[in-house]
Amino acid sequence: MADELGEAWLTIVGIGEDGPAGLSPASRDALAHAEWVTGAARHLALLPDLACPSAVWPVPFADGIAGLLARRGQRVVMLVSGNPFWFGAGSVVTRALEPGEWVAHPVPSTFDLAAARLGWPIETTRCLGLHAAPLARMRPMLAPGVRLIVLLRDAAAVGTLARYLDAQGFGASALWVLEALGGPRERVRRVTAADYALEDVGHPVAVGIETVGDGAVLPGVAGRPDRWFAHDGQITKRPVRALTLSALAPRPFETLWDIGAGSGSIAIEWLLADPSTQAVAFEADPVRAARARGNAAALGVDRLAVVVGRAPDGLGGYPFPDAVFVGGGLSEDLLDWLFRTLPPGTRLVANAVTLESEALLARWQGDKGGDLLRIELSDVAPIGTRRGWRAHYPIVQWSVRL
Known part of the structure; x- marks a missing residue:
């Protein structure tokens, strides 16, 4: 079976909120010939007409690696958000594989879509994935004029982010709450961190931050105060x-x-x-x-x-x-x-x-x-x-x- 499949038994398919419409021909072909598909529940829900068995990837993420490796020799498709190797799951999975065992077909990441909506140059915008990481990862970057795009776990995390910025002295910062970018549920709203009061934020969510305020700024060279x-x-x-x-x-x-x-x-x-x-x-x-x-x-x-x-x-x-x-x-x-x-x-x-x-x-x-x-x-x-x-x-x- 391995010889028939070739070495690349795993195809990592990036999928956006537009579902099948945004898939490349290579991704469509991989799904058409797949023997097993896995991914987050919301990704699988975007593809309701799969012709093969599927399974939701478990939480925590690392718990799914062993089950994936047990599928060696089958045609397996793994669904991930956007670009698998830009704060995505791709690098975590491929650490357990040999070179040539996988191929990947990315689509625009949330960072790409957010920058396109806001008109921000990605090369000068700080991009962070904070799904399961502390908000303090932003602390060395907080300074007036700095722009950040951060991916967050859920709606509650957006409110926590706003309160964190306010507590650090950057409550005047502008926040763009970016929901379900690229899909039919897309919504973009602008608020101020100190005045944040949104209660109906949808998932997946990212936040664009334009930092404003008089909070302390961590110097960028050794010998901090x-x-x-x-x-x-x-x-x-x-x-x-x-x-x-x-x-x-x-x-x-x-x-x-x-x-x-x-x-x-x-x-x-x-x-x-x-x-x-x-x-x-x-x-x-x-x-x-x-x-x-x-x-x-x-x-x-x-x-x-x-x-x-x-x-x-x-x-x-x-x-x-x-x-x-x-x-x-x-x-x-x-x-x-x-x-x-x-x-x-x-x-x-x-x-x-x-x-x-x-x-x-x-x-x-x-x-x-x-x-x-x-x-x-x-x-x-x-x-x-x-x-x-x-x-x-x-x-x-x-x-x-x-």
Whole structure:
């Protein structure tokens, strides 16, 4: 049977709210010869005259993968919204397949249709799929003049979005509520976030946002102000954080280990550098670990993995990083473990503030090389009726490739 079908036994068919009318000839042919069809209930309802058995894809989405793979050797069609590979299900499914086992026939995505209705250039519009993701993913993008198109789960999520924007100081933002785009139920309505009161929003729904307001704007470069992070004093301060991120040099698709994470500020700024980066924060204090997790969620990088444990004992069992930052718990045993365990080429940056840890870094730098930097900072403070420079503890920073 596999030889008769060829390698591509699965056809992923993008379908819009216009149903059969919007399908390509290739999609129609795949459906005409299908032995089994699956998809969301609303997608199947758009094609009531299927000539083969069909099944609703289960929730949660991952539960359907095993059943799909069990159909290898049959002609299978999977129905998905719009473009399967633009915040769609395509990439989730194809991760479990070998190259050549599938073909895909996309139709315009909701993002395409929304941009066409609003007249917004997609290349400068932030597009987000927030069906099952927190609204805080938008937080780094919120600034006056920024346009976003977000896909949402349901009508209730639209109201939650409006309240979130208002709470962040962007209640004056214009919202375009875009329902069932491309189909007979299509409707577009404009409201203001602070005044949102719609109660009859249909599914599927997207929202176009033109951000207006005087809410705080998260800077786009490393060294964000300390006020963005909840902390108990254990935080790498803004100027040192900027120098530390510069030394760590985050790149797309890289992973960081932040050891002794404290407030999580280093790992969070690493994640803010690029949406493809990953980070694991190790923190021995459960209260600080919870605080780091909360900071990450508030700043839209909830993908931060926070591990409660003391280094080096708690470091095993995680994918090796591309870069490591040691901000707390610096010791001979930790450095020895990192050099013995991690792959050559891993970037290591360690900050020291005490004489003992400074001496440790100086000795290891003498043996292993790398760059040793002493950072001395002062800020202005009152002295009676005048002002003077208040010195902070100097920081010694070692950066090296293992």
